[in-house]
Amino acid sequence: MTKEKIGFIGVGLMGHGMAKNILAKGWELTVMGHRNRAPVENLLSLGAKEAKTPREMAGAVDVVMLCVTGSVQVEAILDGPEGLRAAGRPLLVIDCSTSDPSVTLKLAEKLAPEGITLIDAPLGRTPAEAEAGTLDVMAGGDDETFARAEPILAAFSRRVIHTGPTGSGHTMKLLNNFLSLGYAALYSEALMIGAKTGIDGKTFDSVIRGGRMDCDFYRSFAGWFVERNPDAHKFTISNALKDVTYLASLGNAIGVANPVGTAVRNSYGLACGLGHGDAYVPRLADIVAEANAG
Secondary structure (H helix, E strand, C coil): CCCCCEEEECCCCCHHHHHHHHHHCCCCEEEECCCCHHHHHHHHHCCCEECCCHHHHHCCCCEEEECCCCHHHHHHHHCCCCCHHHHCCCEEEEECCCCCHHHHHHHHHHHHHHCEEEEECCEECCHHHHHHCCEEEEEECCHHHHHHHHHHHHCCEEEEEEEECCCHHHHHHHHHHHHHHHHHHHHHHHHHHHHHCCCCHHHHHHHHCCCCCCCHHHHHHHHHHCCCCCCCCCCEHHHHHHHHHHHHHHHHHHCCCCHHHHHHHHHHHHHHHCCCCCCEHHHHHHHHHHHCCC
16 A cells, blocks of 8 residues: 655654654655754655645645644644645644644644544653654544554554544643653652752662652653753753643633642743743752752
């Protein structure tokens, strides 16, 4: 069977590795760059083509992968005179961003009469796994569309999990990130209290690592406070705030109280308010410590 032509918008920290693996698995790929030309040039050297606008891309491919910041960016790519919709062609759009599920559902309903099918397939794990082709994917969509998308998603993943109808992938991603970002907030406060009472980070790590509270995310986070690895868990605090804000919006929409979510959001809101939005999440440990230095 002939493989579909794939477009990819958002070849940044996560997207570059994903796109590279799609190319390596034999799909014809067209990419669109943003500010950083380095990943685009690398993909072109590996055989990708380049489109200058979403509309141009939509005229050349069957499936468009999106790996951008969130719902605002997804809507901008779809709409406008140079957006995907302007090409007037049937498309499958796979949103791998961490987006607001309510926006995803509204977009899917709006696009369907135009022959554009939108599904959500957000990601678990980090840019290192994107490069290795071992991401986790949480995919929402009907059975037929999921079956069409799964081989493409499998090109850069170790697990592709069908979470249910469109929107469920983004919901599950918010829950996943709530857990990981909540852990990061807990680690940061625990480290601060430990330091205040004479327990340094290495002692803390020697107890947690290998014990019941150890996990892959903890080890990624500890890459900063133990090893001072500047690339430990390459996910920014501003993106963390966006995700826990989406979760708060979801909670409001369904009428539930999530007080722990509010506390976690406040941790990232404070860090961003202090000017640390571009720092990676493990730096939260330093920010909490500095805020309690007095």
